[in-house]
Amino acid sequence: MNGEQKIMGRRHPSSHGRALSKSLAVVGVASALLGALPSLAATYDLTIGKTKVNITGKESTALTVNGTLPGPTLRFKEGEDLVINVTNTLDVDSSIHWHGLILPAAQDGVPGLSFDGIEPGTTFTYRFPAQQSGTYWFHSHSGLQEQAGVYGSIVIEPQNREPFRYDRDYVVVLSDWHDTRPEAILANLKKQSDYYNYDQRTLMSFFDDAATNGLDATLADRLAWGGMRMTPTDIADISGYTFLVNGKSPAQNWTGLFEPGERVRLRFINASAMTYFDVRVPGLEMTVVQADGNNVQPVNVDEFRIAVAETYDVILRPTEDKAYTIVAEPMARTGLARATLAPREGMAGPVPAQRKRPLLTMADMGSGAMAGMDHNQMPQDDAAPAAEAPMSGMDHAAMGHTAMANGAMANGAMPAADGARQDPFYAPGSGLLPTAANGGKFLSYADLKAQKPLFEDRPATREIEVRLTGNMERYIWSINGKKYSAADPIRLQYGERVRFKFVNETMMTHPMHLHGMWSLLDNGSGKWNPIKHTVSIAPGTTVYTEVEVDAPGKWAFHCHLLYHMATGMFREVIVEGGPQTAQAN
């Protein structure tokens, strides 16, 4: 308990104290002590262990931090020196990575790159200053432990006044829980992939085949392949998720309280292993004020999509004395995460019906031409209609691969060919393009503009192409056709500014996360381009980011879909030169 007391005894902003304690009450029993203890030194103690949980009606074992799922909310203050003791009580190595935090490479918590990991029964002490403010999270970077529950939230209180105000402050951790052990899920994915041996198909190979065999035959071939991929049980396993809000199932209904007229800040964190969510609060407009911990120019939306590992902070203004439902629908509509904002405990608002599952179109297959790649999107029953629908989409795909796959270039100015809604960050005609449930405004990456740029806007010194690739045959995901174990590190020079060109050649959406340095998403806003740690790249699109290379050492760079990372969509990035050259070798 001593450790928890230290954690929970941290200072907290008095103006938000009431909301704070409520927010934490969800996270763990220990948080009840929050208000009662004086501020202590900035030392935190975390223990990784096993905890029995019952989320689906059947008892299961989660891997947890300090005994709760999710782990505690760590509340830091910008500028303080942090000492975090992490004790591993598991029988395998573990680790904690501080997602989105800028820190020395040796403190980043990636076994094999930052350090050796934390052996069973030992304690590793992290030491680094909190150099930033905002909403972040932490998770294990060992094996598949994150899927099993080793994650929690971080809130760093800024030194200066924030550019917005709120009366209540709640952390909203979204996650996907599975009773099946993650190792078994991955084993199923790999086993099932032998079902039908088929090499990775690219758009060009599709058209090569089409030229040789005729379009119909080639299409039929691909669809047959796709159909085969759709059938197996691995899909059922992955789609058997229960979606959680702060560890609560939809039935358990996490609730945050408000008084009508107050401003409520919700800090959404997507700590899922594999699930994107579309988030809305029917009846309330949301003002997005922060993305990935960095303030953005406020933008009013009715709904937003949160990629795995992203965070979005929104402000809501509930004025009526009634319950509002927080709805987070998985992008593939495989269920629902649900929570409530209400004036009093025990209230519940209506829970809307799950919306129709999106169907991928040829636009989404544009670069990958692999219907089967997307096990999340297209279960077998839907494979046929999905494939039939978009013959017209063929043209889009044909042009799209080169001409349209320029998400960043299209700073919102891309003309709508057919009057349909367009978003430069989705392939034209994409079945994944989201629309707001109420017909209103759905946040686009194009809407995100930094409130205060961190870096001088300058041209990049060079461009590095990162093709996102996959080989479904063996459930291997890769970068530039090579999985992690077969690839050389990406070498960057301290002081340079690198432009990354992400080309998604698969049919899945990949949230790419670079450790240690910010990724400036090029959405056409120039100096106001948003500052992110995780950038989602939709199928059939090309997205550019720029990175000021200002952190020496070895860093991880990977897709944050856990099973993609684990099977090879991962690179080591080495920053050479700079003040701590020795670390890079």
Add this chain to the structure above:
Amino acid sequence: MPVQFSKTFVAAFAVAALSGAGAALAAASHDSGQDAGEAAAHGHSDALPFGEVGLAAEADRTIEIAMKDNYFEPEALEIRAGETVRFVIRNGGEFLHEFNIGTSDLHRAHQNEMKAMMESGIMTATGMNPDMPNMAHSAMDMSGHAHDDPNSVLVEPGTTRELVWKFAAATDLKFACNVPGHYESGMMGDIRFVKPAQADS
């Protein structure tokens, strides 16, 4: 595009009718024959039910307002019913901001108008769009915004503007920036009427 535009203008007109001038409100209640929008657009009246533009020479006092990104300092005002206040408003931020005195309903109407201006490109986060001068002028004239609205000033980054306001009886007023997202995220404050005994004067 023409359809879009007329929508914008219709919205602007509606807002002008609601908020541009006391005459507009009066027209709505007891002089429905008058073209309220026209009156507002031409700024014939500078009175609203809760006050009117005052003369700097008659100001009882000066209140300095600092605009930051995105909040005001101070965050609340104390006003006496009937007094004339000269507001000196300096925008020390990097973004365009507004200082607007009104009721919650009026602010809401302004927010819709400014949203339309932002979406049409007339206004950007950092100022009025210099590439669209004609549109900007016509829209601003139509809406009565920025220079015609008696109870509001738009203040571009690095500039200072003044607004002299003669407050009427105590009522529920707020000062606000209605640039999209700003009010919603907290760039607004209460106007508290002190010495309520004077409120009936």
